[in-house]
Amino acid sequence: MNATLRIQRGTAGETPRLENFDLAFEPGQSVLDGLRAIRRLLDPSLGYRFSCINANACKECMMLIDGKVDYACTVRLKEGMTMLAPLPKKALIRDLVTEIAPPDERL
Amino acid sequence: MAVSETKPDLVTHLETDVLVVGAGGAGMYAALEAARGGASVILADRSLIGRGGATVMAQMTVAAALGEQTPDHWEHHLADTLTAGRGLCDERLAALLCEDGPQRLREMDAWKVGWAREGGHIKQAQAPGHDRPRCAYVDFLSTGPAVSKTLRTRLKSASDVRLIGDLFIIDIAVRNGEACGAIALHLPTGRPVTLAAKAVIIATGGLAGLYRRNSASANMAGDGYSLALRAGAELIDMEFVQFFPIGHLAPRLVGMDPIMWDPFRYKLGGKLLNSERREFEQDYATQDSRSDGNYVLTRDLATYAITREVEAGRGSPAGGAYLSFRHVPEAEVRRAFGPVVDRLLANGIDLTRHDVEVAPIAHYHMGGVRVDETLQTGVPGLYACGEAVGGANGANRLSGNAITEALVFGARAGRNAGRRATGRTSPWAADAARPALDLLRSETKRDAPNPAAVVAQLQAIMADKVGPFRTDATLRSAITAISQLKQEIGELPLSSATAFDPAMVDWLDLRNMLLVAQSVAVAALARTESRGAHQREDYPGLEENWCVNQIISLSRGDISLRKLAPTKGRAAA
Numbered sequence: 283m284n285a286t287l288r289i290q291r292g293t294a295g296e297t298p299r300l301e302n303f304d305l306a307f308e309p310g311q312s313v314l315d316g317l318r319a320i321r322r323l324l325d326p327s328l329g330y331r332f333s334c335i336n337a338n339a340c341k342e343c344m345m346l347i348d349g350k351v352d353y354a355c356t357v358r359l360k361e362g363m364t365m366l367a368p369l370p371k372k373a374l375i376r377d378l379v380t381e382i383a384p385p386d387e388r389l
Numbered sequence: 390m391a392v393s394e395t396k397p398d399l400v401t402h403l404e405t406d407v408l409v410v411g412a413g414g415a416g417m418y419a420a421l422e423a424a425r426g427g428a429s430v431i432l433a434d435r436s437l438i439g440r441g442g443a444t445v446m447a448q449m450t451v452a453a454a455l456g457e458q459t460p461d462h463w464e465h466h467l468a469d470t471l472t473a474g475r476g477l478c479d480e481r482l483a484a485l486l487c488e489d490g491p492q493r494l495r496e497m498d499a500w501k502v503g504w505a506r507e508g509g510h511i512k513q514a515q516a517p518g519h520d521r522p523r524c525a526y527v528d529f530l531s532t533g534p535a536v537s538k539t540l541r542t543r544l545k546s547a548s549d550v551r552l553i554g555d556l557f558i559i560d561i562a563v564r565n566g567e568a569c570g571a572i573a574l575h576l577p578t579g580r581p582v583t584l585a586a587k588a589v590i591i592a593t594g595g596l597a598g599l600y601r602r603n604s605a606s607a608n609m610a611g612d613g614y615s616l617a618l619r620a621g622a623e624l625i626d627m628e629f630v631q632f633f634p635i636g637h638l639a640p641r642l643v644g645m646d647p648i649m650w651d652p653f654r655y656k657l658g659g660k661l662l663n664s665e666r667r668e669f670e671q672d673y674a675t676q677d678s679r680s681d682g683n684y685v686l687t688r689d690l691a692t693y694a695i696t697r698e699v700e701a702g703r704g705s706p707a708g709g710a711y712l713s714f715r716h717v718p719e720a721e722v723r724r725a726f727g728p729v730v731d732r733l734l735a736n737g738i739d740l741t742r743h744d745v746e747v748a749p750i751a752h753y754h755m756g757g758v759r760v761d762e763t764l765q766t767g768v769p770g771l772y773a774c775g776e777a778v779g780g781a782n783g784a785n786r787l788s789g790n791a792i793t794e795a796l797v798f799g800a801r802a803g804r805n806a807g808r809r810a811t812g813r814t815s816p817w818a819a820d821a822a823r824p825a826l827d828l829l830r831s832e833t834k835r836d837a838p839n840p841a842a843v844v845a846q847l848q849a850i851m852a853d854k855v856g857p858f859r860t861d862a863t864l865r866s867a868i869t870a871i872s873q874l875k876q877e878i879g880e881l882p883l884s885s886a887t888a889f890d891p892a893m894v895d896w897l898d899l900r901n902m903l904l905v906a907q908s909v910a911v912a913a914l915a916r917t918e919s920r921g922a923h924q925r926e927d928y929p930g931l932e933e934n935w936c937v938n939q940i941i942s943l944s945r946g947d948i949s950l951r952k953l954a955p956t957k958g959r960a961a962a
Contacts (some may be wrong), residue, residue, distance in 0.1 A: 293888055310641030321841040328894045333441040333606045337646035339534060340440040340606065356644040375577050376889040387438045387552040389401065389575050389582065 289328070290367040293376045308361045312336075313366070314343055314354040319376075327359055329377035330354065332347055344385045345369060345378045399574065400826065401582045404432040404817070405551070406570055406810035407803070408556045409585035410738050412612065413442025414533075414792060415775025416592030417587045418493075418799030423590075423807035430807075431584060432955070433573065434608075435557040437923045440542040441608045442683045443594050443753075443776060446646050447533030450514055450524030451796075452789025453490030456511035458522040462489040465520055470650045470790060473687060473753075474783020475921045476936045477626060479956040481762040482781035485801065486794050496770055503527050504540040514655055516788040518687045524789040528866070530649055531728040538790060543556035551822035556582065559897060561589055561771060562821035566618060567866060568770035569816040571790035572825035574897070579886035581829045585817030586811035587757075588770045590802050591617055591758060593741060595776040596630070599844075599906050600751035600853035602649045606635060611905030613777040617758045618904060622766035624941040625779040626756030627905075629922045631786055633692035635661070639707035642736050643749035647750055649729075650712055656725040662711040662744070663703040669710075670694055682687025689785045689922050692749040694858050709748030734861070741891065749857055753791060755782045755922060756912075759940060764802035769817070770809060774802035780938070780956070784921025833881045838882070840895035843874055847902055850874075855910050860927045864914040871910060875903045907948060911941045915950055 293300045303320045333340035346367040352387040372380035407423040409416045412434035454461040466487040505528045505712040512763045513522040527535040555576040562570040570585040593613030597605035636645040673694040695710045719741045757779030764772045775795040853866035880898050886893040918932035937952040
C-alpha cells in the first residue's frame, strides 16, 4: 500500500511550504513509522519530535494530523493523502517541531 | 547559577555545582539527592525532561528485599544477583544495589508512587532468578511512568535544581585530568552552550538503540559511554547486551511498549509455543541448574530457546514464538490486564482468541561506565549512575534490578557528587571547551551518505552480527563494517547546526554510536567463551579462565582492551 504524507515545512519566520512524500507501507504501521522512513529514504532534514518510538509514553510526537491534534506514534498510516502540520498554538521551531517544553524547563 | 552570553560567538555559558546528564530515573534521583545536600544542580536532557530515557517506559517490576510479601533480607537479593551475573558482578556495586534498594523503594512509597498493595502490605511478585517474591510494581504497566512522574514532581519543588530539556551534551570538559563541565548543543536554536560544573554525573542509560529491534527511547544509543570514553574514563563488560526474550513482534501494535508481555506472563502463565504449537521452554530448562522447570528461564536462556526454535524452522510466521493466553478464562484475562485489554482490542488483538508473536529485542546493557563504590569514574569529578554504570549486574541482569539500580545509584552518585562540589572552586577553564566548540562550528559541506540511513545500517549490523549469538566471523565482519561507516561519516559534521537540525543530531549520534558499537564488538570478539548474555556459537561453553571483566579505554582515538579480575567484597556503606 502507498501513502502520501503532505507535510508543512519551514522554520520560524519562514513562509511555510507544503511538501509531499510518497512511501510504501504495511498495514498497521504508524505515521511515526512513515516519518522515520522519510528521513532514512528521502529527506534526512525533516524535523519532528519523538523519543519513545512506539510506547506512547513520551508524548513528544504530538502534531496536527489531518487537522486534528494527535500522536504520530498511534495514528496509523492510510492509503492516499495524510496532512501533517505542527501544533498550531505552540511556537514553531522547524517543520513539525514546536516549543512544547514547560517554560521553566527551557534554557 | 550565572548566565552570560559572549558575542559574537553566541555561546551561552551556565554555571552550577553539579551537572546531571540525562533525566531518566537515575538522573532525576541524582539531581534530587545532590540538591538535598545543598548543591546547585542543572539537570539536562536532550529530550524533554522526564520524557526520554528508559524509566518512563519501564512497565515491569522493581526488585528489593522489602520483606513485605514474605520475609527477606538484602543478602538473599544479592546472592540471586551474583548468581545471575555468572561470576562477573562487581560485588561492591551489586551489594549497594541490594542493600540500598529497600530504602529507595520506601522513599518512593512515601512520595506516593503507588506501589500495588494487598492486605495492607506492598505486593511483591515472583520473577525469574529470584528465590522469593521480591518485585514491587504499580499496576497495569504503570511502574515506569509512576516512578518517573513521582521523581519529576519532587524535582519541581526541590530548591536550586534547574531543569533544561532539548540540551544535547556533546562532550565532557576535562581540565588537568578532572571533569570541569560540559559542552552542549541547544537543539531549538542550534547554538552551542558551555556548562561549568564542579562535578558531572552521566545518567544517559544504555545502548539498546544500537540495535534494529529495541525497547529503548530514541535517545538511548550509548551517549554516556562515549562521553565517558572521550573524557578519559573506562568502560567495563561492554559485550554483555541483554535481549528481552519476548518483545512484541506481530501483529503491529501501536501505543504500547514492545516489552509489555512479561508481567502478564507472570500473572496468568502465558504459554510460549513454537509453530508446532508445542511449549518448548522445558527442552531448554534442563540446561540450567537453577531452573525449576516452571517458567523461570532467565532472560539469556529464554532468548537462546526462542532463537534456536526459529533457526530449527519452528518459528512463528514473523520469525519468533507464539505467546498464548487462550487457555486463560476471559474474566481472568480482564482482571489481570485491566484497561490494557481495551488497548489491545483497539489494536485488533483479542487475547481469548488470538495468540501474539514475540521475539528477542535489545533491552538493556549490563556493561557500561566503570566506577568505584562512590560511583566515580577514573576521572575525578566524573560520576555515572543507572544503566550507564557497568558491573553491578555482571553477565546477565535479574528482572527487577534496573529501576532499583537507577534509584540507588542515582541517589548515591548525586550525594557523592554534591559532597565533592561543596566548598570547591570551579575548575572550569574556557580552553577545556574549545575542541567540542570547534567541532560544533565546523562547516564541511561535502558529499556524504544520509545520516539517518547510516544509523539504520549500523542497527542492522549490530542486530545481525553482534546480536545474542556471535561468532568470530560475524564479529570481525561487524568491526570492519563499523570502521567503514566511521570513514563515511568523517570526523567533522556535515554542516554547522541550525534550529532542531536532525541531520546534525544524527551525525553527532553516529560519532557516539560507532565508538560504542566498536567497543561492544571488540569486547565480544575477545571473549572466546559463552557466558550470560554473551553467547558465542563457536565457543559454546563457559570457561573458568574467562571469569574476568574486560575494560575498555580510549587513547588518541584508538580503543584498547584489558582484562581484570572481578571486584570482590563489599563497600563500606
